[in-house]
Amino acid sequence: MPFPSDFIWGAGSAAYQTEGAWNEDGKGESIWDEFCRRKGAIRNGDTGETACDAYRRYPEDIRLMKDMGLKAYRFSLSWPRILPEGRGKANEKGLAFYDALVDMLLENGIAPYVTLYHWDLPYALHTEGGWLSRKTAEAFSEFAYLVAKRFDGRVRDYITMNEPQCFIAQGYARGVHAPGLTLPDDQVALCMHNVLLAHGLAVDSLRSGSAAPLNIGIVSTGRVCCPAGDTPRAREAAKAAAFSFAQEDWYYTHHWVLDPAILGGYPENSPAVVGRLGRCVPARDFDIIRAKTDYIGLNVYHGCYVDDGGGYVPPYPGYPRTAFKWPITPEAIRFGSVWLYERYGLPVVVTENGLSCNDKIYLDGKVHDPDRIDFLQRYLNELKKACEEGVPVRGYFHWSLTDNFEWSSGYDERFGLVYVDYPTQRRIPKDSSFWYAEVVKSNGANIGA
Template sequence: MGFSRDFVWGAATSAYQIEGGAGGTGKGLNVWDVFTKEPGRILDGHTGDTACDHYHRFREDVKIMKEIGLKAYRFSIDWSRVLPEGTGRVNEEGIRFYSDLIDELLKNGIEPYVTLFHWELPYELYKKGGWLNRDIAEWFGSYARLIAERFSDRVTHFFTLNEPQCFVGLGYLNGVHAPGLKCPLRDTFEMAHNALRAHGRAVQALRQYAKQPLIIGYAPTSGVIYPASEKTEDIEAAREKYFSLQDDDSNWTWNVTWWSDPVLLGHYPEEGLIRYEKYLPRITDADLRLISEPIDVYGQNIYNGRAFRRGADGKPEEVERIPGYPRTASNWPVTPECLYWGPKFLYERYQKPIYITENGMSCHDVVSVDGRVHDPNRIDFLTRYLHELKRAADEIDLRGYFLWSLMDNFEWSQGYSERFGLVYVNYNTQERIKKDSAYWYSDVIRTNGAGL
């Protein structure tokens, strides 16, 4: 058993993190272009102005993808590159870049998976209120229409939003990400609702203007809660905790149900409607119908999790990590179990085919004296995680896995200090070097994970 014959093995990136091509390309500003110029916001004052210069080097990068053997590549379109003001005037140079990228992928036998929004909110729309403005659902719908009209003759797989937990929570609640605001809770619930409405409007527009039938999904994230043992009571406690809301309202965005129940079940979780009542905007039946426009697949970005058991008081209880527990270079815990229990719990609740749209790790990668990049930690991490995913594949409808990331890139507030890639990038020379993990992943793809 294991992975299906047509299982999709891919890698993922996002526009701002790799493209560069900031000036002289007709691109408008997005919130990250502005945020990264503010002193003290990003580690060492790094910006994405050049990043991996993928804008000029995409053909070289696609060649590397083909050498690795990727079946699919998930990338985002920078809304501000194709619509510099967010609506209205189209930047044909930006359209041409993505069109050429799509053609190059297809020429090399790699299926393009397009994410409409991976946090590149046009600055002109931000100035009009951005996610706080109800009109953003229509703005996003118009953008989705443009993408469908220009690219759906060749692209059939689309994801609408990537990690709304992050772009609302980190962008507007604790201010670590662009635009760097700490807004009232009331505002963030309004933004979340509008983001979900925008998702629904994009689904409608993609379907209405598609040149052929599309597979449309949505890609939130979660810190998985997995059971401390295989005992029934621990499994039930973990499931209960995974689908509950944060204990702390000031960090409310980190949950599964508020972002996924409306999309997949057609309503917000009852627990949240009661608890958050004083913060909520008006939520109409029409809003919920829009938010729950039918999608075909469900993406999930999963990196780590926490173990829970049924406590003596009958409530879910966290099991402390062992002293010296394994961590990645970004200090995230290494918890392979999350790639079995996360997809399993999500599939049970939502009954939608699942893609793991991001998973991977940051390592302290260096070019060794032999000129190669040896990353045994990443290979070990991926082996453990994919072993658990293979277990899940026997039990649920699991369609694909996108490793984060194809190449080292701009890691948001951490600048260029974190290396998540299968491919090492020298940011001074833009040289690419395939890491040992890239060769290892080639083998996994070639054998469809038989040796995991």
């Protein structure tokens, strides 16, 4: 049985993880440029200074997308490549690069899905307070308006923010991602509030800057709880756990981001620091944050299981895991979609899902990745179940198109459908890319068992 006839099949990337050209053609510095220079910050001392060299090699990458039959490509804009200081005068060479990328995608029948913020804050804004400052939200609004005007009629699909939970937790609470801060929770909550304010302002700026109608979403990540048993009680327990704030990891909750963005306020069960903040900020903030959002982007790689009583069921010894040591839990993509739709009533797009493998070039010159194919079969079959349950799942974007710079893990983790030999930048389509092409061609009818 295929997916819905208008289902969107794609793959994704992010600017800092792929583009390289970190200081070329007028690009400004980002917080990741600065963070990667810190000794010990990134595994093996890796940086994104060259990455996949997509700044120069994007035509080859688009040819690979076309060979796979992809309908859409999700990529992010480097804010400091377009606005080196975060605001003010635009860098025409940076805009021209994205002009060429968008135009070539459209010429090849591939829809651009543009993410405005995938973690590479202009360093100039960071020195002025970064996400601790409301001024950053205002600057982001200016950036969004500039982008909408530039790509009006060519880009119809936008994402404001990628995974606020992750970049706030890892970059501002734990210090393991850029900008490497370990703030107290009240300041972490303030950072998130300003990110949400930026989202709302950007939605309005995108719509006012574009004459053509737009589809605008926000991408969320968080704990996905799956029922350990096939009973109504287990299902309700899992759903309740999914929308709770775990004491030890409260940052990774979907509703910390999505309740304000869609429902107009922080969750009733918020941690005390979030609740206090919600009572102190101007009430009008939530009117701004609750800008019209057309869909929810779900980034999902793994989940956990919950029993009838709401207790977590730990993985058994030897449970299958990815190279990233994440448990393989296919049901997470199904229940992640179901829980979000039941709570918010908006269509869902799976904006990231994929497997990190220890891929290598075999003696035959090919890259064989049967584990990735098996992973995708399992997850896509579960996603199909979500569709059958009535969830309006609009599309699926594999993470990622190519291997790339995987943040603090450097280049050790390979998620791509296409292998990148970093010393030469040679692209080698993996077996999974050919398998995925057949899935796209059949609209998911031939995923397999």
